Amino acid sequence: QVQLEQWGARLWKPSETGSLTCGVSDGSFSGYYWTWIRQSPDKGLEWIGEINQSGKSNYNPSLKSRATISTDTSKNQLSLRLASVTAADRGVYFCARGVVRGVPVSAFWGQGALVTVSS
Amino acid sequence: EIVLTQSPGTMSLSPGGRAILTCRASQFVSSSYLAWYQQKPGQPPRLVIYGASSRATGIPDRFSGSGSGTDFTLIIDRLEPEDFAMYYCQQYADSIRTFGQGTKLEIK
Numbered sequence: 539q540v541q542l543e544q545w546g547a548r549l550w551k552p553s554e555t556g557s558l559t560c561g562v563s564d565g566s567f568s569g570y571y572w573t574w575i576r577q578s579p580d581k582g583l584e585w586i587g588e589i590n591q592s593g594k595s596n597y598n599p600s601l602k603s604r605a606t607i608s609t610d611t612s613k614n615q616l617s618l619r620l621a622s623v624t625a626a627d628r629g630v631y632f633c634a635r636g637v638v639r640g641v642p643v644s645a646f647w648g649q650g651a652l653v654t655v656s657s
Numbered sequence: 658e659i660v661l662t663q664s665p666g667t668m669s670l671s672p673g674g675r676a677i678l679t680c681r682a683s684q685f686v687s688s689s690y691l692a693w694y695q696q697k698p699g700q701p702p703r704l705v706i707y708g709a710s711s712r713a714t715g716i717p718d719r720f721s722g723s724g725s726g727t728d729f730t731l732i733i734d735r736l737e738p739e740d741f742a743m744y745y746c747q748q749y750a751d752s753i754r755t756f757g758q759g760t761k762l763e764i765k
Contacts, residue, residue, distance in 0.1 A: 573754075583702070583745055583756040596752055599658075632701050637713065642749045643692050645713060647701035 540566055542648040544633055550623045550655045560616040560633030560648050567614040571636035573644050574607060574618045576653075578629035586618065586631075588642055628655050659684045659748050661757035669765040676733040678760045680746035685726055690750035693722055693731045696743045696759075705744075706731060738764070 543561050550556035558574075574586040587597035589607045597605050606619040616633055631651045634644030660683040670676055680691065689709035694702035704713040706722035709729055719734045733740055741764050746757040 582758050583747075585747075585754040585756065588754070598753060634701075637704060637707055641707070642754065643704065643707040643747075644702075645704045645707075647703075650701055 540564055540635060540646040542633055542635060542646055544631070544648040544651045546651065548651055548653050550620075550627070550653060551657055552624055552655055553622055555619055555621045556623045556627070556653065556655075557617060557619045558631055558633070558651055558653075559618075562614050562635065562646075565614060566635070567609075568611055569639040571640070571642040571644075572607070572609060572616045573634045573636075573642070574605070574616075574631065575634060575644065576627075576629045576631045577650075581629070584629075586620075589616070590642070591640060623655050625655050628653055658753045659686065659751045659755050661746050661748060661755055663744075663746060663757035663760045665760060666758075667761045667763060669763050670736055671765045672736050672738055674736050676731075676736060676740070676762055678731040678733075678744055678762070680724075680729045680731070680757050682727045682729070682748060684751075686729075686748050687750045689725050689729075690748060691722075691724065691729045692747045692749065694745045694747065695740075696745065702745060733762075736762075 546558035569591045573588040589595045604621045633648040635646040637643045637645035662681045691709045693706040696702040710722045745759045
């Protein structure tokens with residue numbers, strides 16, 4: 539069973555850049571879509587963006603270019619950086635891996651990271 | 658951006674019953690690139706259906722998806738206690754992926 543682990547600071551400071559990392563332990567990293575999704579009571583599930591098997595990333599324009607998704611294939615890790623955070627960025631952040639190679643449907647999810655934005 | 662509207666917002670049914678959840682898209686969803694997720698409190702979403710009608714690994718055949726274009730349906734037959742949860746649809750036809758607001762399936 540594919541298991542994703544998330545880590546990173548859960549308390550972000552306003553106007554600064556927050557970051558999270560996600561890893562998969564079974565080596566099933568390459569060839570899949572990798573996605574970041576967040577969830578909050580007021581916005582529900584919100585797609586942040588994804589990176590495909592070719593390394594091309596795609597973002598939700600509502601984030602106004604603040605998000606950067608990257609991968610380190612040597613470490614089987616996915617990262618998210620979100621710049622200029624505000625209280626509106628609080629929520630549970632999930633990383634997810636595609637169901638099969640080349641399909642951007644999230645079948646395997648991390649446990650979620652509850653992010654708070656506060657000084 | 659494709660807006661997905663799910664109905665009903667809440668559905669109250671008894672175990673053994675049949676749930677019919679709908680997801681309507683504001684624009685045509687090409688190639689039936691529509692997925693359904695189940696989410697329970699404190700857990701990440703779990704993929705149930707993708708490609709509008711393909712069950713994900715481990716999903717019982719009580720779950721079935723159908724639809725095309727702008728109208729999609731998730732049917733859950735013979736409801737089990739573990740089926741009561743939130744359900745979300747998501748489209749991945751457009752480069753900006755979007756989710757519906759969810760349907761809460763609760764025990765009557």
